[in-house]
Amino acid sequence: MTECASENEVSVTKSTPRQSLRFVLVETSHPGNIGAAARALKTMGFDELALVSPRRFPSAEATARASGADDILQQTRVFDSLADAVADCSVVYGTSARSRSIEWPTLNPWELAEQVHARSLQAAAGSADTVAVVFGRESSGLRNDELMLCTGRVHIPANPAYSSLNVASAVQILAYELATVAQRSPSVSVETAEESEIEPLADQADMGRFYSHLESVLTRIGYYDPDKPRQLMRRLRRLFNRATLSRSELQILRGVLVAVERHGKD
């Protein structure tokens, strides 16, 4: 196994034809990790890598470590901010070194994979979600403001005495979980899929506009003081992100905000 190909493979299946999965690396320092992440994705049947402000890209070191997955690197898009990289995504999972907390529920890798898989089975024709999984800096992970852009968090269980997982290894583990979920728990996922009809989700650009609108309205009505923020917007973001809003739910909320504004003008 390992590096040698075979014609006789148990193949991985992309968890869905309707869903695309984007792996986003934020401010990666070592180009080798970018190449290794591309290789990790391609072995698991994925092809979409995005970079936010990498220290060096493209680079010969990334291409060398990609080892035949350089087609992934050629298609890789580079963004200036995480907000831009996930603007068209419905669901955004941020990887976190922190485990579950009461304030922010955190998924295990297999729970993430089951959630993504269940949603892919539920997805109606024409609803083409893009799901992003975001990986932080080698040295310090994701910042809090970046985690606030995520609708969910995922934590890879690790040795408490040494949890220093390489970023490309983290990509490999999550890509592996996402690629194999259909094989390992088909029954669970099908049951979940039958639970309910599901609506198309709002994307993160829409959510960003909503939060701006919300902040402006809350400020206007005197409930929110940007000079004394008391974490209010942060808490609201957490709440709505956790809920993973559908487009129609978001329209309703925007309608409410507009109504509040109009009311204030009377």
Next chain:
Amino acid sequence: MTECASENEVSVTKSTPRQSLRFVLVETSHPGNIGAAARALKTMGFDELALVSPRRFPSAEATARASGADDILQQTRVFDSLADAVADCSVVYGTSARSRSIEWPTLNPWELAEQVHARSLQAAAGSADTVAVVFGRESSGLRNDELMLCTGRVHIPANPAYSSLNVASAVQILAYELATVAQRSPSVSVETAEESEIEPLADQADMGRFYSHLESVLTRIGYYDPDKPRQLMRRLRRLFNRATLSRSELQILRGVLVAVERHGKD
């Protein structure tokens, strides 16, 4: 997440206190892969790495890529042959680029982990199994004679168009599965554990002596001709390896062979 540690981790649990897990790399060409494998093991709470005839070890590149897991490298033992590296192991899994075949059943990574976990729960006090997982060369995997030393095979599902998984990534995936199996399927494993009492298994040094003895007896009785082998010994090894013999079963078989020899002397 990724490289930054946290005091607030969901920790991995070694699948058992009674069982030790050895990860064996055969003829690794790139020292960086050895370091990355050490780091992969340590993040998942394992510490036993063994090398068979590595091209270069120790090396500065391995230490650099180990990134704080250099204690694992310091304890790493180097062997001249795979047979020596697994001589004291009861169960030996060889990673294979080939998927399931009729002649040799191949496990998925999660089946491997469940099997190891179930056995660890079954293990009686005093029965301290050593389980080995063996990874082949970067370019060409394990040779057939090396796979014949394995009691089982494992295959990591991969993209049929690009299954070139880096050897340290393969170590990461299997270590991750072995570290998290208790968390993800505790019920399955506990049920399996209650099924039956289990006996201590024969180790591979005993199995090697048995195969030599068997070959000698078969030759002596004229059933086996080393000049016209017709894959006979290979088939017998496959059969007994797949069965994973207990020590007492092996004693019985050795007793049979001795009896055959004695009979021939009459």
